[in-house]
Amino acid sequence: MLIGVIADDFTGASDIASTLAKGIGAEGGLKTAQFSGVPTAPVSAEIEAGVISLKSRSAPVEQAVEDSLRALEWLLAQGCSQIVFKYCSTFDSTPKGNIGPVADALADRLNASGIVVCPAFPATGRSIYQGYLFVGDVLLSESGMRNHPLTPMTDANIRRWLGHQTDSSVDHLPLPRIIKGAAETHKALSESRARFVVADAILDEHLVTLGAALDGAPLVTGGSGIALGLPRNFIRSGQAKGTVPAKGGVSGKAAILAGSCSGATRGQVDLHMQSHPSFAIDVPDVMEGRLGSQDLVAFIEKHSGNAPLVYSSGAPEDVRKIQDRFGVEAVAARLDKLFSETACALLDLDYRRIVVAGGETSGAVAQAVADKLKSPALEIRAEIDPGVPILMLGDDRPVALALKSGNFGSVDFFVKALSMMGDET
Ligand SMILES: Nc1ncnc2c1ncn2[C@@H]1O[C@H](COP(=O)(O)OP(=O)(O)O)[C@@H](O)[C@H]1O
Numbered sequence: 001m002l003i004g005v006i007a008d009d010f011t012g013a014s015d016i017a018s019t020l021a022k023g024i025g026a027e028g029g030l031k032t033a034q035f036s037g038v039p040t041a042p043v044s045a046e047i048e049a050g051v052i053s054l055k056s057r058s059a060p061v062e063q064a065v066e067d068s069l070r071a072l073e074w075l076l077a078q079g080c081s082q083i084v085f086k087y088c089s090t091f092d093s094t095p096k097g098n099i100g101p102v103a104d105a106l107a108d109r110l111n112a113s114g115i116v117v118c119p120a121f122p123a124t125g126r127s128i129y130q131g132y133l134f135v136g137d138v139l140l141s142e143s144g145m146r147n148h149p150l151t152p153m154t155d156a157n158i159r160r161w162l163g164h165q166t167d168s169s170v171d172h173l174p175l176p177r178i179i180k181g182a183a184e185t186h187k188a189l190s191e192s193r194a195r196f197v198v199a200d201a202i203l204d205e206h207l208v209t210l211g212a213a214l215d216g217a218p219l220v221t222g223g224s225g226i227a228l229g230l231p232r233n234f235i236r237s238g239q240a241k242g243t244v245p246a247k248g249g250v251s252g253k254a255a256i257l258a259g260s261c262s263g264a265t266r267g268q269v270d271l272h273m274q275s276h277p278s279f280a281i282d283v284p285d286v287m288e289g290r291l292g293s294q295d296l297v298a299f300i301e302k303h304s305g306n307a308p309l310v311y312s313s314g315a316p317e318d319v320r321k322i323q324d325r326f327g328v329e330a331v332a333a334r335l336d337k338l339f340s341e342t343a344c345a346l347l348d349l350d351y352r353r354i355v356v357a358g359g360e361t362s363g364a365v366a367q368a369v370a371d372k373l374k375s376p377a378l379e380i381r382a383e384i385d386p387g388v389p390i391l392m393l394g395d396d397r398p399v400a401l402a403l404k405s406g407n408f409g410s411v412d413f414f415v416k417a418l419s420m421m422g423d424e425t
């Protein structure tokens with residue numbers, strides 16, 4: 001393995017796995033596999049990039065650090081010479097962590113400094129200028145992310161937000177120096193006396209320059225965009241051949257599970273429910289035991305063949321009321337359980353294509369599916385929309401998953417994903 005990625009959630013992991021697998025244009029990318037947690041069984045020697053998905057974004061700080069260090073040791077044991085810590089392109093975290101503490105722990109172990117911090121992902125509208133993160137044409141703190149159920153992002157200044165999470169020094173790499181090219185960017189990073197350097201990037205070409213400047217860097221941190229230029233370093237040095245991910249998925253029964261309350265998901269749910277059977281999950285009913293996975297499965301089975309959707313997605317004010325009533329963690333844990341039990345029951349009924357919306361939700365579902373199919377490695381296939389590839393898992397009767405980050409995907413994503421994944425049988 002050449003590159004090892006530690007991703008703080010599951011959708012984020014498939015996002016960066018897709019970036020590494022496709023590389024830039026015809027030169028292709030790296031043979032990439034995504035793992036649900038740290039693998040315990042041996043993995044194929046052909047894998048050039050290994051992406052470990054953790055559920056560390058919203059875990060307690062100590063747990064996030066411990067899990068990340070365990071993932072790091074495994075990746076180092078596989079021979080990785082470059083480690084990427086992948087977090088969200090909207091820098092999802094609280095003032096207490098987990099990005100700072102995890103990055104510090106990885107940096108200590110790898111003895112790294114001048115470490116790039118760059119959540120930019122221009123293809124989905126996330127750009128950084130003067131160290132401020134923008135979502136489309138507004139600051140992060142003015143975007144829907146200010147209402148995120150678990151990690152409300154109320155400050156767009158990444159230097160300041162990271163500064164709350166770490167005692168290490170945080171510097172800034174301004175865009176004009178990146179525009180001067182890879183050599184200047186490399187110089188800026190290596191001359192910085194700070195441990196962390198927040199890098200500006202507003203276009204893919206800035207990320208490609210950063211990628212070239214990071215050739216040989218032991219530790220890189222960022223959103224999936226930071227990986228854009230990394231495969232090229234290994235291809236150009238002859239360590240990797242450059243491959244293009246396979247298209248398609250598998251045919252079979254299909255369902256959509258949405259646990260994300262992000263703006264894009266709510267738009268996708270609204271459009272989908274206009275022409276497809278859709279079931280709105282009543283969260284208090286779930287919390288008080290009146291609604292369970294058997295009800296969701298019954299609804300899906302009744303409407304099988306017509307892209308049925310079950311969703312808990314709600315407006316920020318409703319989400320807040322529910323969290324105040326039952327507690328943030330209790331709601332998240334209960335809904336994770338509901339969605340993962342539903343997915344496992346669907347596998348028993350031979351569902352083969354499952355679309356999941358929401359990072360936490362996807363993490364819970366993908367972990368349960370991977371455990372049930374005893375399939376720790378997910379193969380990365382073609383990208384449906386930026387940052388969302390088709391994932392294949394299971395050997396005998398493979399299952400295709402699309403794990404959509406809450407804010408990703410075009411408004412017709414659900415239908416598009418199912419048709420790219422395969423046909424109804
Ligand atoms: N109606 C709801 N009320 C309260 N919390 C909810 C509701 N629906 C989903 N949630 C919780 O909100 C969180 C959404 O996070 P996630 O799945 O990561 O979506 P996203 O990718 O949009 O951030 C999950 O923890 C989920 O359990």
Ligand SMILES: O=C(O)[C@@H](O)C(=O)COP(=O)(O)O
Nearest residue numbers: 011012015088089359405406
């Ligand atoms: O970087 C991104 O935006 C995504 O890869 C990601 O991590 C999304 O997380 P969720 O919004 O929680 O799905």
